[in-house]
Amino acid sequence: MIVILKEKSEERQLNHLTEWLKEQGISLHMTKGLHQSILGLIGDTSKLDINLLKQMDIVEDVKRVQEPFKNANRKFHPLDTVIPIGNTVIGGGSMTVIAGPCSVESEEQIITVAESVKGSGAQLLRGGAFKPRTSPYAFQGLRNEGIRLLLEAKKATGLPIVTEIMDLSQLELFDEVDVIQVGARTMQNFELLKQLGHLSKPILLKRGLANTYQELLMSAEYIMASGNENVILCERGIRTFETYTRNTLDISAIPVLKNLSHLPVIIDPSHAAGAARFVPSLSMAAIAAGADGLIIEVHNDPQHALCDGVQSLTMEDFEKLMKHLTVIKNAQTACLED
Ligand SMILES: [Mn+2]
Structure with missing residues (x-):
């Protein structure tokens, strides 16, 4: 300084x-x-x-000449962090795709989607049990039952599961969850972050819609300072003057965060776009820019989804996207080797 x-x-x-x-x-x-x-x-x-x-x-x-984050800083940890999850990994140039519905709605729904996305090549299953909705009158999630159904889907498909925690009081329900997601609205719940730091399981930390890169990295630092180094950073769109899309996907987050930190960086194109038709383009852009993975909303019946149906891909569109992503990933790898 x-x-x-x-x-x-x-x-x-x-x-x-x-x-x-x-x-x-x-x-x-x-x-x-x-x-x-x-x-x-x-x-x-x-x-x-x-x-x-x-x-x-x-x-x-x-x-300041030195950034205030130490554990997340690439200067002190030059090699990429690669986090193992079940039979897969995330980080170090992986293309790890997490897919599934916004919310778990029923056993049939979650198992149908899980089997389909697995068949298309997704490595992890997402699904919300506790939903942080903008309106208190909107569907709040199946809560405990939602987690139970996710575990059923995991049993049926073998896919590790990713679901969001909103409050410390829910922590004991997350024992068998493979990756705990901290949502954009919870990114600065520092007491929650500290407690998640005492676990060893991966934490998927989403950037708040009005938070800077440094604020995101400081939130990661909260988790890491308590001992948990398994943090996955996720850009999901920020608030700008543009209202056509739900948020504005900040593609710069990928090279910038990777420059500043050794942690894996993934992109959520669904919440950024807010419309299914834009999700494939944003997903391909993210992989081309070097993201380590994606978290994408997929539903078996988007028109009747209880949450975020408009931005959810159909299972068929997701299958098609996965094929395109493989092409982009191969091209991106070839460019890096050049
Ligand atoms: Mn959603």
Whole structure:
């Protein structure tokens, strides 16, 4: 971290600042310029309150040279993290596809979709049991029963399951769930993140619709700081001025997050687009840009779905998309080898 001092700083003020920093275990390196002086801060500055520093009378500006996230940072972990889940992996250039309905609605529905997406090549099954809906009057999910039905579908197909947790009180129901999803609206429930950090199972962390890359990585840091390194980052569209699509898919998230972090990055094209017809294009763009996987909503009867039917692919369209994705993935791999 670098502290730029104001042009007219008194000796007394400078001593006060340096003493304060030293008390916090920071060593200092002073560079005296003709007009301005600069303090280089050496040591662990992650706990320093940057705003408090900025407000001091002799401080002109403060700049971080090191990101505040350590565990998720690629600088300290140059190789990609590859997370094993059942018979598959996610990360390190994988193309891991998670597919299934927005919500678990019935045993017949979830098993039908699970068998179909497995046949098309999906490696994991998604399905919501606890649903964070914008309206309290909308379908809230089958809750405990939804998790039981997902486990039935897992038994029938062998696909590991991914489902969303909304609150700490639900945690004991997630014992047999393979991947716990933290949704966009829960991304900054820090108490929940800390507790998930005490588990060893993978956590799929979705970016909030108005959160920066750094905020997403700091949320990952919460999980990792408690000991769980198995975090999967997921971009699912952000809020912009455009209202035609449900959200705007931020493709930049893929190269940027992969540059900043070693964690796997996947894309959710369904919630970003909000319309099934745009999902194939966004999925192909994501794989071409180097995403490690996708999470896609697929329904056996989208018109009658209890949630997000308009953005759900039919099982036939999903099968077709998987074929196209294989072509894109092969091309992307060939480009990397070039
Ligand atoms: Mn949904």
